[in-house]
Amino acid sequence: MHTKSAPNTPLLNVNNVSWGIANKSILNNINVQISPGKFVGLIGPNGAGKSSLLRCLYRFNRPISGQITFNNHDIWQLKSEDYAKQVAVVLQETPSQFNLSVFDVIALGLTPHKSLFSSVTNSDKQNIIQAINTVGLDQHSNQSFESLSGGEKQRALIARAIVQQPQLLIMDEPTSHLDVKYQIQVMELAKSLGVTVFASFHDLNLAAAMCDELLVIKNGEITHSGTPTQVLTENMLAEVFGVCAQVNSHPQLSKAGNSIPHITYFYGYE
Numbered sequence: 001m002h003t004k005s006a007p008n009t010p011l012l013n014v015n016n017v018s019w020g021i022a023n024k025s026i027l028n029n030i031n032v033q034i035s036p037g038k039f040v041g042l043i044g045p046n047g048a049g050k051s052s053l054l055r056c057l058y059r060f061n062r063p064i065s066g067q068i069t070f071n072n073h074d075i076w077q078l079k080s081e082d083y084a085k086q087v088a089v090v091l092q093e094t095p096s097q098f099n100l101s102v103f104d105v106i107a108l109g110l111t112p113h114k115s116l117f118s119s120v121t122n123s124d125k126q127n128i129i130q131a132i133n134t135v136g137l138d139q140h141s142n143q144s145f146e147s148l149s150g151g152e153k154q155r156a157l158i159a160r161a162i163v164q165q166p167q168l169l170i171m172d173e174p175t176s177h178l179d180v181k182y183q184i185q186v187m188e189l190a191k192s193l194g195v196t197v198f199a200s201f202h203d204l205n206l207a208a209a210m211c212d213e214l215l216v217i218k219n220g221e222i223t224h225s226g227t228p229t230q231v232l233t234e235n236m237l238a239e240v241f242g243v244c245a246q247v248n249s250h251p252q253l254s255k256a257g258n259s260i261p262h263i264t265y266f267y268g269y270e
């Protein structure tokens with residue numbers, strides 16, 4: 001399946017999706033539309049349902065009701081390898097990659113595109129090397145993946161996603177263990193790929209700077225959506241996150257020339 005969606009058709013459409021476990025409702029009637037080429041952020045307090053929703057999108061959680069379509073196809077009707085060709089996932093916890101080298105981990109991005117016994121071609125190798133260079137890991141290509149720093153691991157996983165050539169990149173708090181430089185670097189790298197990205201964030205200022213649109217989830221329901229300026233208001237921060245904050249404009253504009261909201265938190269308020 002390689003159909004591209006028309007510019008105004010959502011790439012991903014989440015229609016009235018609910019999910020829960022053992023009679024506990026965790027996601028309630030979620031409606032989300034992600035347009036092609038957008039960088040969309042998912043924010044919300046701990047336990048709000050961010051990972052649960054993202055897991056529904058990469059078919060780890062099967063919704064109890066509702067439908068998720070990708071390019072107008074129900075994702076549960078697609079063959080798993082077809083969906084894996086189109087959707088790459090970068091998670092917060094790096095899965096153990098045994099003793100694979102950085103090169104080998106990045107080469108795993110080819111897996112959905114290869115039949116069982118087909119070998120890595122010269123052009124595949126060139127694509128892998130190019131992805132390694134893009135994320136700045138050329139000096140680490142033969143190093144074992146496990147020995148990389150946290151930020152280098154996340155960059156290697158993004159390189160794996162680049163090799164996979166997906167239409168949609170899903171990222172679940174991919175920067176939460178990283179220092180501030182790597183947080184910015186990993187997100188800017190994801191943004192530079194030019195693919196549609198749906199990512200969850202805890203750092204709301206980073207989300208404001210990176211995202212075209214934000215969705216807020218609380219208690220398993222989407223409560224706010226829109227541009228960062230529309231969503232990141234002092235009222236929303238008080239209602240949803242329970243914090244007292246002031247929202248100003250960041251001194252920089254976004255690459256598209258839009259104002260970027262910047263949050264200053266106040267301490268000592270209940």
Ligand SMILES: Nc1ncnc2c1ncn2[C@@H]1O[C@H](COP(=O)(O)OP(=O)(O)OP(=O)(O)O)[C@@H](O)[C@H]1O
Nearest residue numbers: 021024026044045046047048049050051052053173
């Ligand atoms: N497999 C599961 N079994 C039982 N409860 C679950 C399961 N998955 C999620 N939950 C519960 O659902 C709620 C939402 O969890 P989820 O991980 O989606 O939240 P989150 O917004 O990603 O949180 P955080 O910001 O803390 O990572 C939590 O109360 C969590 O304990």
